[in-house]
Amino acid sequence: MILKKKHFHEVCGALHLHTTYSDGGTDYNELIRTASDLGLDFIVVTDHMSLEALNDGYEGFHKNLLVLVGYEHNDSNNLNHYLAIGVDRVFSECSKSRQYVEAVRSSGGIGFIAHPAEKRHYFGYFxxxxxxxxxxxxxxxxxxxxxxxxxxxxxxSWLSVIRILYPRRFIGSPPSELLQRWDRLNKKRFISGIGGVDAHSRKIRIGFFGFRIFPIKVELKGIRTHLYLKKSLNRSAFDSSKQSILYALKNGNGFISNYRHADARGTLIFIRYSNGVIACPGFSKNFSLPATILVEIPNRGSIRLIRDGELIAVVSGCHAEFPVHKKGIYRIEVYRKEKAWIYSNPFPLIAY
Ligand SMILES: [Zn+2]
Ligand SMILES: [Zn+2]
Known part of the structure; x- marks a missing residue:
């Protein structure tokens, strides 16, 4: 394997977090302390329709943790939730999704559709x-x-109480219909993928007992987003560090993992084109075929190559090299002990 860490700087973070500025149960100080203790490199906090934390000065480096403050927009029917990141105001006058998607874009921010395929079967009041x-x-x-x-x-069902006591045990995988949609959308233009925690850490009461579902320390040990940056984060250069995170999020330069099944830091998912260029997910300019998709993971897993939504090859172990001859949208998925662990952003090997 010719990949070396010098090609990039990996950072690992948690996105889509709520605090006491909206309906979350954790305040910023606790959130920052917990994320730092867990060794995260960055977090992106997105309270509902609120950027108060930005005005209160929470955005920036807190020791080695980079904290970015965005917000979550919703339409007048409380549907179509949208994560707005890198914006400096809440577009409260925009009540339709078309308006706020456009407003975020024209202000220079980036936006992600939140929980696009959400379904709930049991709790009618949520x-x-x-x-x-x-x-x-x-x-x-x-x-x-x-x-x-x-x-x-x-x-x-109410047997689900075990799921409340051990929440991370019951995180499954991204919805398959959403992955199919993502693959289809990527054939028209590049669509980046992120993993979101949607942390609320709400307190609930059952009889005399009050407790938190998903305390923040547990929440942050689940779905994480890893990014490959060209330059490492620099505590004395906040603006350029923030821009590198936004760039990598927008361009899909990385992958998503579920920490529950193993720490995925150190994972390498890259492509080597026939002209010698090595690129990370999301990079599509001037590609040349044939190419090789290279994967190295820190723990054994079942490494799957997906092309245009179809599973085309599987390798078990800690590394894989997949020769690629045809154009298409390629992704890597890794399962560990039959559990969904890693999802890469696509390698779009087509001309848009
Ligand atoms: Zn939401
Ligand atoms: Zn949310």
Whole structure:
């Protein structure tokens, strides 16, 4: 394997977090302390319709943790939730998804469709909040794996109390229909994928007992987004560090993991073109075929190559090299002990 860490700097973070500025149960200080203790490199906090934390000075480096403050927009029916990142105001005048997707884009921010395929079967008083405006274009990416939706979808009966006590055990995989949609969308233009925690850490009460479902320390040990940056984050250069994170999120330069099944830091998922160029996911300029997709993971797994939504090869172990001869949208998925562990962003080997 010719990949070396000098080609990039990997950072690992948690996205889509709620705090006491909206309906989350954790305040910023606790969130920052916990994320730092867990060794995360960055977090992106997205309270509902609020950027108050930006005005209160929370965005920036807190020791080695880079904290970015975005917000989650919703339409007038509380559907079509949208994560706006890198913006400096809440577009409260925009009540339709087309308006806020456009507003985020024209202000220079980036936007991700949140929990697009959310379904809930049991709790009628917590309705699902899916994306229904697929005709609207102009978003940068979609949240292909939402930890909270994934977990809530499995709450089907009161036997589910075990799922409340051991929440991470019941995180499954991104919805297959959403992955199919993502693959289809990527044939028209590049759509980045992120993993979101959708952390709320709400307190609930059952009889005399009050406790938190998913305490923040547990929430942050689940779905994580890893990015390959050209330059490492630099505590004394906040603006350029923030821009590198936004660039990598927008361009899909990385992958998503579920920490529950193993720490995926150190994973290498790259492509080597026949002209010698080595590129990370999301990079499509001037590609040349044949090429080789290279994967190296820190623990054994079942490494799967997906092309245009179809599984075309599987290798078990810690590394794989997949020769690629045909154009298409390629992705890597890794399962560990039959559990969904890693999802790469696509290698779009087509001319848009
Ligand atoms: Zn939401
Ligand atoms: Zn949310």
């Amino acid at each position: 309705p699902p909040y899916p994306w229904t405006s697929w005709e609207v274009d102009g978003y940068d990416g979609i949240e292909i794996w939402n930890q909270m939706s994934d977990w809530v979808e499995q709450l089907k």
